[in-house]
Amino acid sequence: MADTWYWFAGSSGIGNVNWSVNNWNDAANGLGNWGTPAPIDVAAFQGNRDNSDCLLDVNKTIDILIQNVDGNWVGTFTIANTKTLTIVGSCECEGTWNHVGTFDLNGVGAMGFQTFAVHTGAGAITIASGILLSAGHDFSGYGGNMTFDGGGAEVLEGGSPSLPAFIIDCAGSLTLDSTTIFKAFTLTAGTFDDGGYSVNCDSLTFTNGTWAGSGNWNVAGNIAVADAGTVSHTGRVTQTDDGTVAWNSATRLAAHLRLGWTAGKTSEITDAVHCKKFSHGAGIVTDAGYDKFIKVTAAANDFWIAGAGTVTARSVILMAMSSLSNASKIKATCSLYLSPRVADGETLTLTGGIDVGTSGLLCMAAGINAAVTPIVDLAGGSINCGAVLLGGGAADYEIALRLGSGIHTVASLTRNNATDTENEVHLESATLLATGTLDCAGIVVSSEDAGRITGGTVSNLTNFTGPRLVAWGVKQGAGNTAYKQIEWSPRQLGMMPLAA
Numbered sequence: 001m002a003d004t005w006y007w008f009a010g011s012s013g014i015g016n017v018n019w020s021v022n023n024w025n026d027a028a029n030g031l032g033n034w035g036t037p038a039p040i041d042v043a044a045f046q047g048n049r050d051n052s053d054c055l056l057d058v059n060k061t062i063d064i065l066i067q068n069v070d071g072n073w074v075g076t077f078t079i080a081n082t083k084t085l086t087i088v089g090s091c092e093c094e095g096t097w098n099h100v101g102t103f104d105l106n107g108v109g110a111m112g113f114q115t116f117a118v119h120t121g122a123g124a125i126t127i128a129s130g131i132l133l134s135a136g137h138d139f140s141g142y143g144g145n146m147t148f149d150g151g152g153a154e155v156l157e158g159g160s161p162s163l164p165a166f167i168i169d170c171a172g173s174l175t176l177d178s179t180t181i182f183k184a185f186t187l188t189a190g191t192f193d194d195g196g197y198s199v200n201c202d203s204l205t206f207t208n209g210t211w212a213g214s215g216n217w218n219v220a221g222n223i224a225v226a227d228a229g230t231v232s233h234t235g236r237v238t239q240t241d242d243g244t245v246a247w248n249s250a251t252r253l254a255a256h257l258r259l260g261w262t263a264g265k266t267s268e269i270t271d272a273v274h275c276k277k278f279s280h281g282a283g284i285v286t287d288a289g290y291d292k293f294i295k296v297t298a299a300a301n302d303f304w305i306a307g308a309g310t311v312t313a314r315s316v317i318l319m320a321m322s323s324l325s326n327a328s329k330i331k332a333t334c335s336l337y338l339s340p341r342v343a344d345g346e347t348l349t350l351t352g353g354i355d356v357g358t359s360g361l362l363c364m365a366a367g368i369n370a371a372v373t374p375i376v377d378l379a380g381g382s383i384n385c386g387a388v389l390l391g392g393g394a395a396d397y398e399i400a401l402r403l404g405s406g407i408h409t410v411a412s413l414t415r416n417n418a419t420d421t422e423n424e425v426h427l428e429s430a431t432l433l434a435t436g437t438l439d440c441a442g443i444v445v446s447s448e449d450a451g452r453i454t455g456g457t458v459s460n461l462t463n464f465t466g467p468r469l470v471a472w473g474v475k476q477g478a479g480n481t482a483y484k485q486i487e488w489s490p491r492q493l494g495m496m497p498l499a500a
Helices: none
Strands: 005-006 042-044 052-054 060-066 078-079 084-093 096-099 104-105 113-114 116-123 125-127 131-133 136-142 145-148 152-158 165-176 184-193 199-201 203-206 211-214 217-220 223-225 235-239 243-247 257-258 266-273 279-280 284-286 293-298 314-321 324-326 335-338 347-350 363-364 373-375 385-392 400-402 408-410 412-415 423-426 429-433 437-439 443-447 452-454 457-458 469-472 484-488
Touching: 078 084, 096 104, 113 443, 184 199, 203 217, 257 266, 412 443
Parallel strands: 005 042, 042 060, 052 078, 060 084, 078 096, 084 104, 084 113, 096 116, 104 125, 113 131, 116 136, 125 145, 131 152, 145 165, 152 165, 165 184, 184 203, 184 211, 199 217, 203 223, 217 235, 223 243, 235 257, 243 266, 257 279, 266 284, 266 293, 293 314, 314 335, 324 347, 335 363, 347 373, 363 385, 373 400, 385 412, 400 423, 408 429, 412 437, 423 443, 429 452, 437 457, 452 469, 469 484
Antiparallel strands: none
16 A cells, blocks of 8 residues: 655754655654655655755655645755666656756656646656646756657646656657747657757757657758658748758658758758758858758748848759749759759749859759740849750759840850750740850740840750740850841940951
């Protein structure tokens, strides 16, 4: 039969605060028998009767520990070095808990671990039950790890102002019921659901398990998501301070990843980063020589939102899964691989334009081998880049590029695969400013009356549809045959045919 033992170190007459000696009485008034709690017993602390400190000086297993029986207990409870307190039922903490040794709570239930206490030390805390963080709890002075290892469906309640470094390594699940602040957050097994609430943490590590929910996460430091487990989380993840980023899973995408978000701060990509939507803020996004890429597999409009900062990663891959539009400029100093995985004839509209710098590479190709070429439409946006390659590295991944009405600056333009014959460039009413060679072999070129090419060298223009293209200050390259529909003014003194 279970007994309740009450802590009376201040009146036991023993003169120390060790758990192992007979500082416990089986009567609430201290007039019963003296002893220590057995594994099936309850250990109780009464704030209105005895606030003496307690030192767990032995490895101990009990059923229940409660420190709010008769007023709030304000003493200090210390788990000594190398010692373990194991609770198989529930625990309610008051006062100050100094975790030098190990605290292991194996109970279950919504309030299996309830704390009002100030926690210090760095000993391990392991909890299998639900967690209720009541008013007055404080982990700011605790330097260890709290691990959830429960097998049931549990809830973490009241996760603010803060929790320590938190590890979920369980067979069950843990769900939030409010905005929560962690130090480091790590998920290695089991299910974590943020319940749609915001999460703030110093770092985020996902190695396995299931990460669910729709809350927005603010991560001050490093972000690492492995190619394992399940990521069904639909909220955004923002890196708010300096940190590294590795999200190398093509099937566990970030719903919305925001990097380089804070002015003066740097997001450093140390492994590939995969997301459905990408934003950068006023800071810097770099790969710092790792030569890794950002891959945006877009499934919704406005999949790239540019801020005032810079993206200097070596390469960005954009893959649109359907007809989409993007209003913000796709801005980065890099190689940009634009690969619309759209059905035949669908259109990717980039009204914000593309700026990858005058030395950046822009490669555009259909994401699938399509019978009808998909379209990239600038629709008033502009291109600023170095080389432009049209079509995939393999045959028949041609692309159609509509330049709209903008002013585009390129160093060169050519097809990417020597066997492609159906890439398209529609100048419409745009101006194409070229510094190098526009090699039109395998490219169908069309223009409205106001379409213009300025500068550079035009070669192999054999497939042109009019009514007219004005080539202003353009040099002739080899293989041009579409002279009758082209007008050329090398000295800007009237128009003459583009012919030898």
